[in-house]
Amino acid sequence: MKFDSTEQWKSKIKRVLISQEEISAEMKKAGQLINSIYDGSPILLVSILKGSFVFMADLCRQVDVPCEIAFMAAKSYFEGTQSSGHVEITMDLKHDISGYHVVIIEDIIDTGRTLNEIIKILKVREPLSLHVITLLDKPDRRVVELKADYSLFTIPDYFVIGYGLDYGEFYRNLPYIAEFEE
Numbered sequence: 200m201k202f203d204s205t206e207q208w209k210s211k212i213k214r215v216l217i218s219q220e221e222i223s224a225e226m227k228k229a230g231q232l233i234n235s236i237y238d239g240s241p242i243l244l245v246s247i248l249k250g251s252f253v254f255m256a257d258l259c260r261q262v263d264v265p266c267e268i269a270f271m272a273a274k275s276y277f278e279g280t281q282s283s284g285h286v287e288i289t290m291d292l293k294h295d296i297s298g299y300h301v302v303i304i305e306d307i308i309d310t311g312r313t314l315n316e317i318i319k320i321l322k323v324r325e326p327l328s329l330h331v332i333t334l335l336d337k338p339d340r341r342v343v344e345l346k347a348d349y350s351l352f353t354i355p356d357y358f359v360i361g362y363g364l365d366y367g368e369f370y371r372n373l374p375y376i377a378e379f380e381e
């Protein structure tokens with residue numbers, strides 16, 4: 200992706216789909232779900248990079264039980280709006296997750312391929328429990344049947360950008376979720 204000007208970059212932001220205010224209004228409930236998992240054993244929040252870095256930063260500040268933070272990275276979208284169909288784990292966890300209630304923090308479940316791969320990998324490592332919280336769910340595009348334990352917003356089949364989500368690595372810095380102008 201290459202831009203010659205700010206105007207050109209802005210021209211691909213079609214319209215705001217979910218505002219900053221709407222996102223922050225839903226954040227408390229997701230935090231409460233994490234609080235409710237706590238039973239004396241520690242919680243590990245696992246952010247799936249890069250897309251979930253903004254969501255993780257906001258969500259972890261709504262948690263008020265003992266928890267640790269960890270990161271894993273997966274990639275299957277490159278230039279364009281379609282999944283390559285192959286999920287590459289570009290960075291694995293450094294944590295031994297046995298003894299933890301693990302909560303996967305995702306920005307979006309689209310085809311479901313990424314989360315399916317991550318769940319398969321983490322399950323065999325035998326965490327105390329495994330939950331999934333996603334900011335966005337796009338059920339119309341699913342190719343692998345999967346449901347999050349909690350999803351903040353269900354969206355139609357639009358390619359979205361902002362609040363961590365990218366098109367060709369750009370637009371992650373937008374403070375809201377917008378529809379991408381194809």
Ligand SMILES: O=P(O)(O)OC[C@H]1O[C@H](OP(=O)(O)OP(=O)(O)O)[C@H](O)[C@@H]1O
Nearest residue numbers: 248249250274275276309310311312313
């Ligand atoms: O349900 P799926 O169709 O698998 O799509 C969801 C995944 O796709 C995006 O990651 P991407 O490959 O774009 O990497 P990124 O997080 O670095 O942008 C997004 O952040 C999710 O992890």
Ligand code: HPA
Nearest residue numbers: 309357358359360364365
């Ligand atoms: O709609 C999307 N936007 C950005 N990244 C994504 N990865 C899967 N779906 C999307």
Ligand SMILES: [Mg+2]
Nearest residue numbers: 250276364365
């Ligand atoms: Mg991406």
